[in-house]
Amino acid sequence: MKLEIKDLHISINEKEVVKGVNLTVKDGELHVIMGPNGSGKTTLAKAIMGHPQLKITAGDILADGKSIKDMKVDERAKLGIFLQFQNPVEIEGLGLLNFLNSARGAVTNEALNYKEFMNDIKTTSKDLSLKEEIIGRSLNHGFSGGEKKKVEILQMHLLKPKIAILDEPDSGLDIDAVRVVANNVEKMRKERKMGMLVITHYSRILEYMEPNFIHVMKDGKIVKEGGKELIHEIEKSGYANA
């Protein structure tokens, strides 16, 4: 899927947070957004997914050339757009297995093959070094920070999106977990030729990934773009001159 963000302006409570962003992600491409806290990265990610609190005041979001700006979240999910949350919500009483199966059914419209589904969960959990017993617990309830992030990746694996936006998949992960998550995400991207937009503050995760483009977002705008070399520049001198 080709995702095009065109001169997008987003307001929250009448305050403009994203101020004219242009970005195109094609199949198989990995785009990375870096930038200071509060620059509008999460807001941009949520707007792509259709968060109802955000108001798009100008510009458009296109999926394969068609505007999705007025579509609801579930319609976008069915088209193949996936968002991994920076801060996944905890829902006590909603079993993780139940949640994964409901989401899978709603998004893919495929009938449940229980054995295949369970095998898939087991294999992927193992790949992610995620304890299998977690499947029997409530969604994110009492999960460690790392477990929450890994469950989001498990969800992405099962929902088979065409394009994924990962909002800080590495925050709160230990050194080994960063490598494990990055390797899994890259494997998925390559095997399925998925487009990806990864938001991160750290260069470490990018050591295990092959980004095509790095975008630096500052105060609601993309102020710098380039290849992997930009990461080292940012590491060295921060965002002051970006």
Ligand SMILES: Nc1ncnc2c1ncn2[C@@H]1O[C@H](COP(=O)(O)OP(=O)(O)OP(=O)(O)O)[C@@H](O)[C@H]1O
């Ligand atoms: N619901 C809201 N109400 C008011 N302001 C909000 C709301 N959500 C976001 N903002 C503001 O919008 C700005 C951009 O926030 P956003 O979460 O997009 O930043 P970010 O680039 O993802 O930052 P970080 O790197 O810290 O995750 C911030 O100043 C934030 O306080």
Ligand SMILES: [Mg+2]
């Ligand atoms: Mg954020």
